[in-house]
Amino acid sequence: MRPFAYARATTAEDAMAEHDSGAYYLGGGTNLVDLMRLGVEEPSKLVDVTRLPYDRIERDPDGTLLIGAAVTNSGLAADRTVREEFPMLAKAVLSGASGQLRNLATVGGNLLQRTRCPYFQDASKPCNKREPGTGCPARDGENQNLAIMGHSAACVATHPSDMAVALMALDASVRVLARDGERTVPLDGFYRLPGNEPERDTTLDPGDLITGVVVPPLRVPAVYRKVRERASFAFALVSVAAALEVRGGTIQDVRLALGGVAHKPWRARNAEDVLRGAALTGEAFARAADAELAAAEPLGHNGYKVPLARNLIVQALTELGERS
Amino acid sequence: MDMPIHADITLNVNGREHRLTVDTRASLLDVLREDLGLTGSKKGCDHGQCGACTILLDGRRANGCLALAVAHDGADIVTVEGLAQDGELSAVQRAFIENDAFQCGYCTPGQLCSATAVLDEAARGWPSAVTGDLASAPPLDDTEIRERMSGNLCRCGAYVGIVAALREAAGEPNRAAADPLGAARQIREGARA
Amino acid sequence: MTYRLESRDKVTGRARYAFEYPVQDPAYLSAVQAHAGRGEVVSVDTESARRFPGVLAVLSCENAPRLAEPSHGELAVFQSRTVSYRGQFVAAVVAETLETAREAARLVRVEYAAEEPDVLLYTNHPGLYKPEQVNAGIATDTELGDPDGAFADSAVRVDVTYTTPAEHNNPMEPHTTTAQWNEDGTLTLYESTQGPSSHQRTLAQIFGLDKDQVRVVSTHVGGGFGSKGTPRPNSVLAAMAAREVGRPVKFAVPRQQMFATTGYRTPTIQRMRLGAAPDGRLDAIMHDVVEQTSTVEEFAEQAAAPTRVMYRAPHRRTTHRVTRLDVPTPSWMRAPGETPGMYALESAMDELAVAAGVDPVELRIRNDPDREPESGLPFSSRNLVACLEEGADRFGWAGRDPAPRARRVGRKLLGTGVAAATYPARRNPGRATARAESDGTFTVRIAASDIGTGARTALALIAAETLKADLDLVRMEVGDSSFPTASVAGGSSGTASWGTAVVRACESLRGRLNGAVPPEGIEASADTTSELKAEEEYARHGFGAHFVEVEVDMDTGEVRVPRMLGVFAVGRIINPVTARSQFIGGMTMGIGMALMEESVMDGEFGDYLNRDLAQYHVPSCADVRDIEAVWVEESDPHLNPMGSKGIGEIGIVGAAAAVGNAVAHACGVRTRDLPITPAKLLPHL
DSSP: OOOOEEEEOSSHHHHHHHOOTTEEEESSOTTHHHHHHTTSOOOSEEEEOTTSSOOOEEEOTTSOEEEETTOBHHHHHHOHHHHHHOHHHHHHHHHSSOHHHHHHOBHHHHHTOOOBOTTTTOTTSOOTTTSTTSOOTTTTSOOTTSOSSSOOSSOOOBOOOSHHHHHHHTTOEEEEEETTEEEEEEHHHHBOOOTTOTTOSBSOOTTOEEEEEEEOOOOSOEEEEEEOSSSSSSOOSEEEEEEEEEETTEEEEEEEEEESSSSSOEEOHHHHHHHTTOBSOHHHHHHHHHHHHTTOOOOTTOTTHHHHHHHHHHHHHHHHHHHO | OOOOOEEEEEEEETTEEEEEEEETTOBHHHIIIIISOOTTSOOSSSSSSSOTTEEEETTEEEETTTSBGGGGTTOEEEOGGGTSBTTBOOHHHHHHHHTTOOSSOSSHHHHHHHHHHHHHHHHTTOOOTTOSSTTSOOOOOHHHHHHHTTTSOOTTOOHHHHHHHHHHHHHOSOOGGGOHHHHHHHHHHHHHO | OOOOTTHHHHHHTOOOOGGGSOOSSOEEEEEEEOSSSSEEEEEEEOHHHHHSTTEEEEEETTTOOOOOOOSSGGGOTTSSSEEOSTTOEEEEEEESSHHHHHHHHHHOEEEEEEOOOOOOOOTTOTTOBOOSEEGGGEESOEEESOHHHHHHHOSEEEEEEEEEOBBOOOOSSOOEEEEEEOTTSOEEEEEOOSOHHHHHHHHHHHTTOOGGGEEEEOSSOOOOTTTTSSOOHHHHHHHHHHHHHTSOEEEEOOHHHHHHHSOOBOOEEEEEEEEEOTTSOEEEEEEEEEEEEESSOOOOOOTTGGGGTSOOOSEEEEEEEEEEESSOOOOOOSSTTHHHHHHHHHHHHHHHHHHHTOOHHHHHHHTOOSBOTTTOOBEEEOOHHHHHHHHHHHHTOTTOOOOTTOOEETTEEEEEEEEEEEEEOOOOOOEEEEEEOTTSOEEEEOOOOOSSSOHHHHHHHHHHHHHTOOGGGEEEEOSBTTSSOOOOSOTTOHHHHHHHHHHHHHHHHHHHOOSSOOTTOEEEEEEOHHHHHTOOOOEEEEEEEEEEEEEEETTTOOEEEEEEEEEEEOBOOSOHHHHHHHHHHHHHHHHHHHHTOOBOBOTTTOSBSOOSTTTSOOOOGGGOOEEEEEEOOOOOTTSOTTOBOOOSSTTTTTHHHHHHHHHHHHHSOOOOBSSOOHHHHGGGO
């Protein structure tokens, strides 16, 4: 690990003042320290933002949730309001990592965990994400766990977060403090597809600080379901976050997001379009899943993710349909 | 190569205060093992993937290998060495012995710290990924125990004993010894007074 | 019912493992791995690493001291410029701190003349050859009768090929050495080893020392499963570095590096042909195995060996072919041979049961032999049928509907499967001492290693019984090469081998006890070499049966194991507490083998790609639900003074087949390629 300076900030102003070129903000460190020890990340300075005053979860009178960036994953999942009003979010958070990792990991850090790929994690091999221009051995290599949607010639990595998939389905936004002021970025626009710049996982600029996540209220049933060959403590092969609003046998509104399929949590808008206004039938669910997955471009070893994602969508919607 | 950068920190470990100068890169795990000689906490993977390094950090279980020591200045830490009090094993430690919840013993310190915290988390009503109604405070049944203990890998395959041990320790009426952090704090405050 | 003697030390953190011995002023080592898959080291640029404050030495093939030619090629650390596989150690940095060593190791620049590595195993690989013998000194090929003719004439035929991937042992404690050279020129190694005596011999030879000039201490070892059965490069490297810097050196192989440098189970391709009469009685068995070894050393796994033991059939053949690839040398992993071999045989038996329309328990009973089928030797004891019957009874096997996809709960398909297990009951010669102390206690010493098996406790029980003394009067000391020479903790031979020596030493001591013990105590010793040579000829094996229930998610292909039962016939059980844990531990590893364990060879770069515990999955607590192990009474006078058979490995043997058979029963899909993952299952559901 490259030596680095360490600064602990107690205010956002401190943190942004300490942040210089080569600096990273440090949350729980569960992904950053891991990657630093692999030689994948080499910050010259860590600015510890875990003691900034963003450690609270607040609920607006209209039901909107504001989650501070320094809230731990376990704190989020244990929160009474989250459990009662956003159980799908709590479930997604609890589906990730392990109890001891969730105690360290923060909401801001979770959003910013790097995409996963075995070649990215091995500093002895080429990787466009780690060293732009060196090539992507995963594309024609061992890509069983990698992307089927939205990948590029440069990168086929997947985003590993469970929480972010739930937040994507919940239409959440990220509050970002920049040197020129604060902005709120919808999650879909916060993450990006690899394109020709796979080194960039998000649209943040250097020095931008996440202060929290805003989640609009959701008053309809929602589920999170994650598939993995190990029963716990494993990244998703594919996961789905779904919410469904039904009135009189007709689908009024639907939210659908997939994990494990792309460089970002994948909002399945094509499927949603098919479902909105459709009758609540299994046939509609299947048609919606197919509409979304028509764009899938499986790689050499991950074709199974297409039927897996399809089945998961149908399974989740069926469950929600039975509940509504 | 850049020069190492050092920082002065204080750690309160098992009720004792330690003032240390650490490399900013040093993990709590390495500081405990190499600087303080507390080798009970184990290094199995150094990447948060096995749980052998699990300690109680400010009252919560955490992977010591991914926690940078410099970022935890002033922390209260309990390691496996601090679970027994005055030579008396905690309920969890006793239950591990009586249910043969380990073989080689290398993952055991992490399992014990994790198990101690699981009892505490359950007492606080925290849910897990297998909790049916997330708004409820789930009982600590075997399914809950298995899910909650899954961050601690055991290659010897002692899970059956580990689950039995937790079931047994959870059922003990007097679990005072399962709050080592509280006890450690008392010791420290007593020493200061 | 005896809890582990070292229990208290293990739950309080006092039990010391190899990295944890308090040595004076230790230095830390970090190793550099080859980034070429095959070729030569052209140059090693150590300048920037060496210049860095805190770096004590940088070692490589350009400056390493010459060592005696080792007994195993993987131990010739830095002795040539040849790169035999990607990930091989090519340099090392020793520094004041772990962080400095690791960072400086990143600064070592190695130039290679690289060639294209050949790393993938396939059925008709041009390099396949017939090794002279296979692991454990077993014959490479065997043939009886006319297997091809008999197979062709059989009414019911199964001709299928199974593949198993490379798998890594992954003990929780990494391979670790703390090496210290003492003032008198002797070497002390605190080592994570399964065999202190053999480790001592091997390292002494490499460093040109007398055996007694090396001391290997392994009081506690954090698992091994075969991978610590032979010395690994880490030990040579730490000892070399400690001599170079004149200080103790500590080296724990990082988890990622373990995937190239500490052994693994070879992938296998196994063609099984079973020919049977309409009632399932076997006429012909053919088991042809293809597997890999390295260019460094030959290791040929005896995967077809159990097929020579299991079932009656007049016509039979077994073969092993290996090829030398540019890969790390495969080695022992829990029940080498039996584990992959019985996966194939017991899966094929299940397919035969389906083809013949015979219940799979009944099929195995019908084919149970009177004598060992290939050698013709009598079995010292064989109670496979009893295990099958006891297991069927406890599991509720009777009335099982053999039809696949016939049981469904919600979106889950349920199924059950059975498979047999076997493992040889071996013994190796060795020594032990027993001392009567003047205070009425006893001290028993042997250079055995307790890697979590419960050996320390079992041996203490054996000693106490022989001495007719209370267990708490017996001090059992293991894990030190300065104790009497013992064989390695491997081949499930430990308790049988060491126990024999302990019994003989204790018997000898008891014969000399006559009234008060003098202040200096009385010591007796034993050497079992001649006793073992005089052994009668018997086929000695343990047997068992696994019964498994699985649920297969129809939408996702996820497989879970809600219920698993193992029944074993393994002679006398010395300590029920630790024996049960051994069986269940093996069965748990069998679940891993069946459903998740796979080391993925990167065909482009030539190393195992998924080299950590987030990518190489071993079972977690949530994967193990209702799992139980029991045993049937078995009295066998032809084994050893204890009447025991080895129990450390048989739990994994056949377990993966039982899971796979249950999956086929649940969903009608037979995946002949381990592990059975959603990726493989889902497209067929």
